[in-house]
Amino acid sequence: MELAISADMLVAGTHxxxxxxxxxxxxxxxxxxxxxxxxxxxxxxxxxxAIALPEVNTAWLAEFxxxxxxxxxxxxxxxxxxxxxxxPLTISVQIMGEVPIGQAIKRSNANVGDEIWVSGHCGDxxxxxxHMQGKLTLPADAVAxxxxxxxxxxxxxxxxxxxxxxxxxxxxxxxxxxxxxxxxLERSNxxxxxMLSYVPHSAYLAxxxxxxxxxxxxVANTHDNNILSMLLAGGDDYELCFTAPIEKHAExxxxxxxxxxxxxxxxxxxANAGLIVHGFNDEILDFKETGFDHFS
Amino acid sequence: MELAISADMLVAGTHxxxxxxxxxxxxxxxxxxxxxxxxxxxxxxxxxxAIALPEVNTAWLAEFxxxxxxxxxxxxxxxxxxxxxxxPLTISVQIMGEVPIGQAIKRSNANVGDEIWVSGHCGDxxxxxxHMQGKLTLPADAVAxxxxxxxxxxxxxxxxxxxxxxxxxxxxxxxxxxxxxxxxLERSNxxxxxMLSYVPHSAYLAxxxxxxxxxxxxVANTHDNNILSMLLAGGDDYELCFTAPIEKHAExxxxxxxxxxxxxxxxxxxANAGLIVHGFNDEILDFKETGFDHFS
Numbered sequence: 001m002e003l004a005i006s007a008d009m010l011v012a013g014t015h016x017x018x019x020x021x022x023x024x025x026x027x028x029x030x031x032x033x034x035x036x037x038x039x040x041x042x043x044x045x046x047x048x049x050a051i052a053l054p055e056v057n058t059a060w061l062a063e064f065x066x067x068x069x070x071x072x073x074x075x076x077x078x079x080x081x082x083x084x085x086x087x088p089l090t091i092s093v094q095i096m097g098e099v100p101i102g103q104a105i106k107r108s109n110a111n112v113g114d115e116i117w118v119s120g121h122c123g124d125x126x127x128x129x130x131h132m133q134g135k136l137t138l139p140a141d142a143v144a145x146x147x148x149x150x151x152x153x154x155x156x157x158x159x160x161x162x163x164x165x166x167x168x169x170x171x172x173x174x175x176x177x178x179x180x181x182x183x184x185l186e187r188s189n190x191x192x193x194x195m196l197s198y199v200p201h202s203a204y205l206a207x208x209x210x211x212x213x214x215x216x217x218x219v220a221n222t223h224d225n226n227i228l229s230m231l232l233a234g235g236d237d238y239e240l241c242f243t244a245p246i247e248k249h250a251e252x253x254x255x256x257x258x259x260x261x262x263x264x265x266x267x268x269x270x271a272n273a274g275l276i277v278h279g280f281n282d283e284i285l286d287f288k289e290t291g292f293d294h295f296s
Numbered sequence: 297m298e299l300a301i302s303a304d305m306l307v308a309g310t311h312x313x314x315x316x317x318x319x320x321x322x323x324x325x326x327x328x329x330x331x332x333x334x335x336x337x338x339x340x341x342x343x344x345x346a347i348a349l350p351e352v353n354t355a356w357l358a359e360f361x362x363x364x365x366x367x368x369x370x371x372x373x374x375x376x377x378x379x380x381x382x383x384p385l386t387i388s389v390q391i392m393g394e395v396p397i398g399q400a401i402k403r404s405n406a407n408v409g410d411e412i413w414v415s416g417h418c419g420d421x422x423x424x425x426x427h428m429q430g431k432l433t434l435p436a437d438a439v440a441x442x443x444x445x446x447x448x449x450x451x452x453x454x455x456x457x458x459x460x461x462x463x464x465x466x467x468x469x470x471x472x473x474x475x476x477x478x479x480x481l482e483r484s485n486x487x488x489x490x491m492l493s494y495v496p497h498s499a500y501l502a503x504x505x506x507x508x509x510x511x512x513x514x515v516a517n518t519h520d521n522n523i524l525s526m527l528l529a530g531g532d533d534y535e536l537c538f539t540a541p542i543e544k545h546a547e548x549x550x551x552x553x554x555x556x557x558x559x560x561x562x563x564x565x566x567a568n569a570g571l572i573v574h575g576f577n578d579e580i581l582d583f584k585e586t587g588f589d590h591f592s
Contacts, residue, residue, distance in 0.1 A: 011383030087307030
């Protein structure tokens with residue numbers, strides 16, 4: 001086996017609100033790392049947790065632990081060590097997993113002609129955030145599922161394991177579809193063409209997309225509540241974006257049924273560098289904002 | 297091989313000053329973790345670094361990296377991943393190493409009758425800190441060595457590797473000799489007797505100890521600049537404290553010569569729970585403060 005390792009740090013004020021629900025924060029702290037394992041096709045096994053706390057709040061810690069271990073138990077992960085210290089609330093998780101030698105899915109092996117796929121939906125977490133911030137109002141039947149996507153994402157481990165012999169490359173969507181797909185394109189030295197209408201999204205976003213303008217002026221608007229921005233650059237999706245040879249198309253559809261998980265083909269890998277997105281009328285859209293850069 | 301894993305989080309304001317020298321901080325961030333590896337008898341190999349930065353300061357980052365990689369190179373450690381995010385300066389390092397199956401040195405195998413040993417000096421880092429805080433004035437010839445102990449500690453990897461077949465238990469001294477030895481005693485379900493005069497220390501501390509009172513009132517004084525407190529509870533020593541059967545005494549002395557590293561026998565493991573320290577006149581000393589508890 002090869003050892004797969006991933007590390008993530010979550011900081012109060014940057015990644016979550018200071019008054020975030022402790023249980024959900026515990027779940028998500030581990031889940032975002034498990035998601036990295038899934039993208040490598042690795043089986044997550046052990047985690048360490050280093051946490052800085054401003055004070056000892058046993059009730060908060062109990063809830064945080066409950067959420068953390070709920071995720072750990074769901075994926076058979078053992079917490080094997082870490083550190084506790086005083087400081088501004090900061091959570092650093094490292095996770096270790098196994099993958100058979102040579103079978104790890106990387107970001108660097110996408111081939112020209114491969115199809116591009118995405119699991120689940122894009123944009124739900126961004127919608128939930130905008131709803132919490134009062135920037136839009138989700139309908140009642142969308143609030144719960146979007147909130148769950150934001151607060152307690154489900155890392156796609158089963159999918160990742162199944163993709164070992166299928167996907168040429170994979171990444172989990174944390175910064176946003178365009179940004180993370182961009183990492184694959186850069187590492188693989190290829191380009192991509194995406195069809196906007198194929199990018200999977202909730203019914204709420206479908207309504208909005210139908211109504212929204214799709215001119216270059218519209219999509220160039222990187223305002224936070226811009227619908228396209230939320231779909232393609234909202235981040236926090238924790239779905240997998242992967243590439244695979246076209247011959248695997250039927251196999252991937254079967255996998256989707258077997259896992260009861262939507263898998264959507266959204267585009268193709270091309271030889272020319274660059275990421276081209278075709279709008280609903282096949283027009284080419286131009287995006288300025290492709291993801292979340294902490295320092296910009 | 298077995299995989300040994302250790303994680304540590306350093307927070308500005310708790311573990312280091314906000315204006316700490318970036319190079320030395322880089323070195324120390326890794327060194328304190330390498331020290332954990334040494335205490336397990338593990339050969340350190342890979343590290344991840346998750347860091348939260350308040351802003352992008354390329355000069356600071358260049359110096360931090362220089363120090364980090366100086367330590368990594370010194371111990372043949374590869375930095376294989378991590379995370380960078382915005383937030384209050386927080387550094388989370390995880391280190392992974394290897395040790396042959398069954399040979400890892402634990403905290404739980406100290407046996408009654410074993411001798412207790414310490415490498416290097418205790419107290420130098422605490423002296424440096426007190427000097428920086430203006431609580432005492434070190435003589436010129438002690439400033440450099442004490443500052444080095446505080447800022448750029450040398451993890452005792454070679455010693456740790458050599459102790460695999462020698463030590464029954466080991467720990468690195470981060471919180472303080474009494475506190476860390478206390479972890480061994482607790483995990484091994486044993487007690488200990490220490491001879492104060494055997495605990496290795498700098499010439500400066502030797503002078504002070506000769507002059508200081510050793511009554512129970514003196515040692516019960518847990519004020520920061522109390523000399524005994526600095527020696528036994530100052531922390532940040534990053535030396536190894538280990539136990540070994542008495543039959544290994546000569547072998548350990550030989551090892552000390554071979555490594556050019558002082559190894560001092562300071563006491564014995566006893567059956568009765570508790571840690572008893574004998575002063576210079578063999579009187580029993582009583583300690584209230586046994587180490588640094590972040591939340592007290």
